[in-house]
Amino acid sequence: MHRVIVDALAQGELRPLRAWLAAHQVETDRLVDLPQRASAVDTEQPPPGDGAADRAEIASAEILAQWSKASAVPGGVPLLLLLVLIAVEAEWNISYHFRPLHDTLAGAARCMRDHGATLDATDRTAARAVVALMDSVAAQIDAENAMITGQLAPHEEAMSTAAASARRAAELARRAADEHPDVSRYIIMRAEEIEVCGLAVARAVRGLRRFLDAGEPLDEVAAEIELAESSDAIASSGYQSELRAHRLALLSLEERRNDPWLRIDRGRITYVYPFAVRRTAPREVVERVGAHGSGWRLGGAAVLSVNNSLNLDDVWNGSDAFNRRYGGALVELPDVAVRGSDGQPLGNLHAEIRFSRLGNHYVRFTADIADVTPAELHSMMLRAAPEFGHVRVSFSGYEGRAWERLAALATDLTEDVCARLAESAETPELPRPEPSPGMFHVIVAVNAASTTQGPARSAPRHETRTARELLAAMGAQVLTSPVTPMVGSLAEWGRYVRESDLIADITGSTGEKLLRTSNTTAIAAPGMAAFTQTTKVTVAEFTASLDGLFAGWSLELVDHYRRVEEFRVRVDAVEREQSGSAAALRALARELDLERTRLNDFSTSVRSTITLIRSPSLVSSPVVADIIRLVLDGSNFRERVTELQALIEDVAQDQLGSSIEKLARRREEREAHEEERRETRQRAKLEVILAVIAAAGMSGVVQVLQAGFFESVKAAAWALASVATILVLAVIVGGFFWPRRD
Incomplete structure (x- = not known):
């Protein structure tokens, strides 16, 4: 068996x-x-209970x-x-x-x-x-x-x-x-399969280390991997594919061993984690942060300071007719330390949370970079992803609490922010954070770069003076590629391409380029003063943070959709069961009207914000306005706006509109039926009253005739004349009030 x-x-x-x-x-x-x-x-804590x-x-x-x-x-x-x-x-x-x-x-x-x-x-x-x-x-x-x-x-x-x-x-x-x-x-x-594969990969990693440190060839290492790949001990296609991926990655490095290799001498890396705060207006969020944020603890760490400004340069002082501007509040947190699985430090990051009056809030981590190789830069960029490997992330001075990824810390910070906002709320409807684990953006600004002949660290440096020179060097493909959700081989970045449909060349001037992918922005500007790049970095952060705004809008629309679906069920039940009074239907109609009003207000708010984002008046510089427009085009902003507006129309017209029409028709039918019933009851009452009056009238007529006939001939004549007059008047009045078809 x-x-x-x-x-x-x-x-x-x-x-x-x-x-x-x-x-x-x-x-x-x-x-x-x-x-x-x-x-x-949660990967940090055991399941409760x-x-x-x-x-x-x-x-x-x-x-x-x-x-x-x-x-x-x-x-x-x-x-x-x-x-x-x-x-x-x-x-x-x-x-x-x-x-x-x-x-x-x-x-x-x-x-x-x-x-x-x-x-x-x-x-x-x-x-x-x-x-x-x-x-x-x-x-x-x-x-x-x-x-x-x-x-x-x-x-x-x-x-x-x-x-x-x-x-x-x-x-x-x-x-x-x-x-x-x-x-x-x-x-x-x-x-035996694991042993052969493990020894081959261990030797390959050792060879890669020597290659990156001293430029030693990788031919023999690749040959050893190929030998293991064809070994009879390797029976699994999974291990074969893994060894093949390692071999081809190493060969791609070996092929360019004598090419100019990139070094980032000076630069800055920024990690952006957008989020939305639902059920609370953006301006109210900013006001609460300014009023209460200084006493908050976020992620277990005390807030260092709260600034009632985003520290933006003057170019963001736009000229909008309604005096709307991109601004907000900034919460500064202690620095974040990142350590590897072996306890070695991987870097420190400055941490802050930015709250916008437009609603595009985001957690922001930044670090200066110096003398960085392509392999090191690739690892730094991967650090933003939720799929990044396990490291130890903690606030300096608060090492007792740690996270396994930077993305996990960002998520916890947004949840803590909404918890603190709820504590300061004056309404029972509490704020809710809407972060997305896959929602992040990495911005790399290169201010000074050089090349070496080969990968060796000790090789002589040659200054890179233009973006074109920088992007031609080996390793520059790290800057032009998105952060991948999975790494499958050693030095995988060596096989990335420099140009593809995933890359958008947004704008460029002499010696400068701005490149954008789905989750990265690279500003290649060697020889440019760092302060001149501040606006472009802010533009990149601004457009990246809009992902959180769209996420919040989409989820808000989902709430509307669910409420409308509930109304549809109730309306269909009324129509199917032929139940419900006109008063109940009028109450349901008022609820539907209220939901339509809420949806219209939401739609108006969305259109207003989108118009401002697109407007040249958002900033004071026409050049910067053009850059924002190009970056938005490169980030599929138009497609996302079109999709959102189509969803709003779908909920407003197809879903809510059909429910209102059904309810209005049913309400008219119910009101007509109840009006007919009221008229029938009223007519029955009137007929009873008239019958009583008629009976009383007839008895009176009989009494008049009896009195006249028994008294005298003249009295009898007067009695007959009076009765005749009464009958004629009754016929005239009855004819006047007789119901007609119209």
């Missing part, structure tokens, strides 16, 4: 293993879902709950641990949250450490082999994290550790081969 399971595992098929474990009452779903559940929660100190304990408890069932059959525990390992690897293929994967593997190792002694000798040896294989996978995850974060030394060390752990797994598996030949064969196959 184990042969069938192992053969299926070799083909990537997990069902036979799950079926075998399930036949022995093991709840395989809980084991397979374990790394997925761990990845679905689990009663465990950390995720490793949670995983250990989950595995232990199935341990006794599996240990009742020979080979059960090794197969159970293999299922956990494969589940972790499956999640690793699709998730960039590495810590939950580590914690799941650590939980399995903890189970083996605490309860492995209860297994028989052969099961214990096979289980130890699987745990060693887990250690190897954990080291590979560390290696990927180091590659993404640009830490070459930890990358080399982690791959060497992965190879050593795989070697140990193979040795243990050989000891258990007599009792568990099939499981041992699978473990040995996996271990």
